[in-house]
Amino acid sequence: MTSPPLTVDGFVSEFLLNLNFDGGVSLSESSTNDRYLALACTVRDYLMARWLEDLRKQKEDQAKGVCYLSAEYLLGRQLDNNLLATGLSEIAAEALESCGLSLDQLREHEIEPGLGNGGLGRLAACFIDSLATLGVPSIGYGIRYEYGIFRQTFEDGQQVEQPDAWLTLGSPWEFPHPERSQLVSFGGRTETYDDDGVTRSRWIPAWNVNAIPCNYMVPGFQNGRVNTLRLWRAKATDAFDLRIFNSGDYEEAVRAQTFAENISKVLYPEDSTPQGKELRLQQQYFFVAASIADFLENVLADGYDLTRLGDRVIFQLNDTHPVIAVPELMRVLVDDRGMEWDTAWEVTQQCFAYTCHTLLPEALEVWPVELLGRLLPRHLEIIYRINDEFLAAVRERFGDDELRIRNMSIIAEHPERSVRMAYLATVAGSKVNGVAELHSQLLRDKVLPDFDEFYPGKFTNVTNGVTPRRFLRLANPELSALITEAVGSGWESDLDRLRGLEEHVDDAGFRSAFAEVKAANKRRLNEVLRARDGFEVADGHLVDVMVKRLHEYKRQLLKVLHVVSSYEGVLSGRIAVEDLQPRTVLFGAKAAPGYAMAKRIIHLINAIGSTVNDDPRLQGRLKVLFPPNYNVTLAERVIPAADLSEQISLAGKEASGTGNMKFALNGALTIGTDDGANVEIRELVGDDNFFLFGMAEPEVEALSARGYRPSEFYQADEDLRRAIDLIASGAFSGGDRTVFEPVVSNLLYEDRFMVLADFASYMAAQERVDAAYADEDAWTRSAILNVARTGFFSSDRSITDYIDRIWHTPPTS
């Protein structure tokens, strides 16, 4: 098979073929959607020969590869990424122009697949990009949700969730293969039987669904490599019941179908109800069972000796969501393939590794035994046996230290009997890693210390990274051009070369070109926000950005208090309005639908925005913008325009952060706590180019041990008191004091994430920001040094670390 010619004419012919023959329309009659679909298919055609070749080679070479198991992939738009990977951007633009079309217009038509919530899902997308760029044999496995993360709108400032119908206009990047579906079973019971004198167990499931693989190309950056992302879609095994349908009961006729297909309907269904919880566990098992079966049946060579499975594959568990894969592999090896338990357990331990992405105890998933046993009875038996043998080994080592044994048991007894998935992953995984130095250390010291002691050498760190292709080259074309001019081409896949920019930092011409790029990016953001939301980013403003999932530990409320304090300062005359550094504070955040406090905080930010933005006393010097529906596409516009990156979580709570890396690489300065990867960013860029504030993790611990009383901070700090009182007074809620009362009382009487304790230090750091920003040239210098010194945060480096420390899967040609 050959690719279409890499010429403008070749591209035009392929495009028209796709439009006419696949789309069934002529150019003159075609809609924007027809044209977008034809363009996507054309780009695909250029990747196809390599993809098929790589799939063939993967099967033939049987080299060790990575199966990345992740319930989320927050991919972002595909067209531009694939054009860049194939080196086709210019040819495509010219070809379309010769047809009277605009590439810019067609790229805006694409709806991004939002198959993830935030950092975790975006990391998975960066990782598969890097795996392909480095040429590592790998498959990303996940779920092809029909509805991704909800589309956020605001009504009266409050979040309203709309379904994200990303598939409605077609899905040109996916290749479904119903003929390769895998049957995934649920429910029922187990039984033992006699197998030639040996007693064995088996599972008699009650129902099943088909898992249909939908394949996506994952091209490496201009290296001809195309890996695969395989997402599973649920399809009922029984077609609807025609007899019932004909009797007129249409709803009942499709009930089984609806039930089965709900599994891949929505990304992370709301799990505050028992049904929602169960559906989540169904999703998790659904995709890992299909993935393991697919790997064993379709990727592994026929007749491969399964006792050597660890030589062929490592299943990387992206957080706890796929951990049910551990008992599933055991079940397949022992029950289906007849392997001895001990051998199977040895194989299983070689084949898994686990990445933990959190430190919040409530985010470490547990499944009630009652639910797990009902849905996956055989898996529960297997988990019990793994636990019994593990605890026996612990006893052997530490004696009958019952407290330790209770603490280490995979089965928790309180508040209800449940399976601790992080523990199961730790026991089964060949390695366990955190996602930044500090996080990995805390994971060992605080979250899983007994395991660290029991398994010396099992714990390691791999600091997260982000793909420079999407977040620098595509998102910031002007800065990319400047970088290429300064350090030459090829840095996109060798990001350490950004160091070369340091040589240019003393060159006034370079600094002014750099500052001009930032200004141009602000203008571009302005155009986007104006068209999208009717917002304006005023000229000369410091663009201060906090974009990330809305969560109390990330402390959007601390940013809110800074804004309110500045506002209150002007109202009360404490700050002369002319002395206020003109700032546009931009928020972007979605709150989980069931997370009431997060939603209140969104409401509060919007309420503050409407009050502050319209107050003439501010003379336009302070603006608060909150464009709804923050997603990858908006991130690509916001990040390059930012001056200041807000990374202000309570120390010890943010595992890593990846937004922090994207901002630094795009020349924003960070105001941040010593948390997650901020620590490493600061070490690399230097204290002079980073605004550090707040307690470090040991101080947080100490304060917590002493007994944290937020109201004491409120009493002691007049600025803080005035800011909180202003919110409490109803100033942002039309005089109604009840609206934000829950936020205020939570801050005053609980404040789990110590916003008030860090307030004074944060305000002082913001003053340093204002002072620094006043010296534009010095600021630009720091911004350049941020870019130059953060090449370490390429996801290519993360993947190289995974290969060296965990996977041992060298690249293949």
Ligand code: GFP
């Ligand atoms: C989570 C953690 C982040 C971390 C990412 C990727 O993402 O600190 O950077 O996973 O490891 F919290 P979010 O849940 O914050 O999106």
